[in-house]
Structure formats: C-alpha cells, structure tokens
Amino acid sequence: DAGITQSPRHKVTETGTPVTLRCHQTENHRYMYWYRQDPGHGLRLIHYSYGVKDTDKGEVSDGYSVSRSKTEDFLLTLESATSSQTSVYFCAISESSGFGSPLHFGNGTRLTVT
Amino acid sequence: AQSVTQPDIHITVSEGASLELRCNYSYGATPYLFWYVQSPGQGLQLLLKYFSGDTLVQGIKGFEAEFKRSQSSFNLRKPSVHWSDAAEYFCAVGNQAGTALIFGKGTTLSVSS
Numbered sequence: 001d002a003g004i005t006q007s008p009r010h011k012v013t014e015t016g017t018p019v020t021l022r023c024h025q026t027e028n029h030r031y032m033y034w035y036r037q038d039p040g041h042g043l044r045l046i047h048y049s050y051g052v053k054d055t056d057k058g059e060v061s062d063g064y065s066v067s068r069s070k071t072e073d074f075l076l077t078l079e080s081a082t083s084s085q086t087s088v089y090f091c092a093i094s095e096s097s098g099f100g101s102p103l104h105f106g107n108g109t110r111l112t113v114t
Numbered sequence: 115a116q117s118v119t120q121p122d123i124h125i126t127v128s129e130g131a132s133l134e135l136r137c138n139y140s141y142g143a144t145p146y147l148f149w150y151v152q153s154p155g156q157g158l159q160l161l162l163k164y165f166s167g168d169t170l171v172q173g174i175k176g177f178e179a180e181f182k183r184s185q186s187s188f189n190l191r192k193p194s195v196h197w198s199d200a201a202e203y204f205c206a207v208g209n210q211a212g213t214a215l216i217f218g219k220g221t222t223l224s225v226s227s
Contacts (some may be wrong), residue, residue, distance in 0.1 A: 033214055040199075042204060042219040050213065058214060090157060097212045099188075102148060105157035
C-alpha cells in the first residue's frame, strides 16, 4: 500500500471554527489531491498540488484553502467550518500527471461540523 | 466538460453469479478510464485502468472491464461474485488537463447468499 497518512481520522468541530486536515506521504510523489466524498455525489476534487508551493483549485474549492510547503505534506484548511462541509475527506497521491500512474488514496478523515 | 455516469446506484447479486457494473463517460478525446473499489471505512483501491490498446483490461481480484468507444462505456465485469466483493465501486475518467480524476457517483454492490 502507498504510504499515505491522513490525520486526524475523525474530527467533530463547531460551525465557524477553523479546521486543518493533514495528509502525509512517504512516497515522494509530486502530485497530491484533496477530495471530499458525500452520499449521492461520489468523490469531488477540492484542490490539488503539482509540487511544493504549486496548487490549484478543483471542482468544489469554495471555503477551502491548501498549502504544501514540503513534498510530503499537503494541508487542507477550512477557514470557518460550515455544516455543509461535513463530509469524508480523502487525500490522494500520484507520481505523475497524465495518469501514467494512478491515484493512491489515504483512508480518509471523517469531519462533522455541528 | 468531462463527466461519468454510473446508472445503477445499488445492485444486489447472488454469490457465484456474474456481475456487470455500468459506466458511461463523456470526454472529447481518448479517455483514461479507471475503476476503483471502496470497502466500508476504507480508502479507494484501484481495480484496473485503461489508457490505450486492448479494449479488454484485466484487473485485480478477478475483475475485468471493456472499453467500447462507440458506446462511450467502460463496464466492469466479474464472472463469479464472492461475498467479499460487497463494496462501493467507482468509475473515473482522467480530466483533460491530466491533473485529476472525475468520479462517478458510485454503485453499491450487495452480495446475497
């Protein structure tokens, strides 16, 4: 299995509070992604990174920011959490773009915003 | 815009019976296509992928998928389902920028004894 660790695995927070989720990889892969998974929606891309300090928005980026200061870490921040951000968040990595190598996923973070 | 449709939200199959999960995609060029499986509480695991060449691709756990350009389909099949195959299955297509996957909404497979 690809070395991907997401932390925390579960979190409950209150509306309006900031939340940061962490994805750590030991594969030295260049590309990292944050997806959210919601019933009836499948997985939707929030943000992705194609290198240190290089990030871009995905399909559902509003309300989220990311940072990547090291190859191995990709942080997802909810500046002011809302109930609509209750979801399961998955980090994924890949060695290259263009899908020469597939995505490998972490085990997810379940976030509940009350 | 690219999109992926999985028409079946939930399918129940008897153990030992054959399985086919449907996937249709919308894409302007030769697509990169994938099937992933997700067991409860777990991340997604790659079953198989199609980039080019032979339209019938083999994957792990006895799964295969066939790419049919004329039908814009990439259906997943297994000749004999095992109870351990009960999970959620996602079809995905690579986006035009080559930077991320676009997923279907998933099909939940239940296996009855």
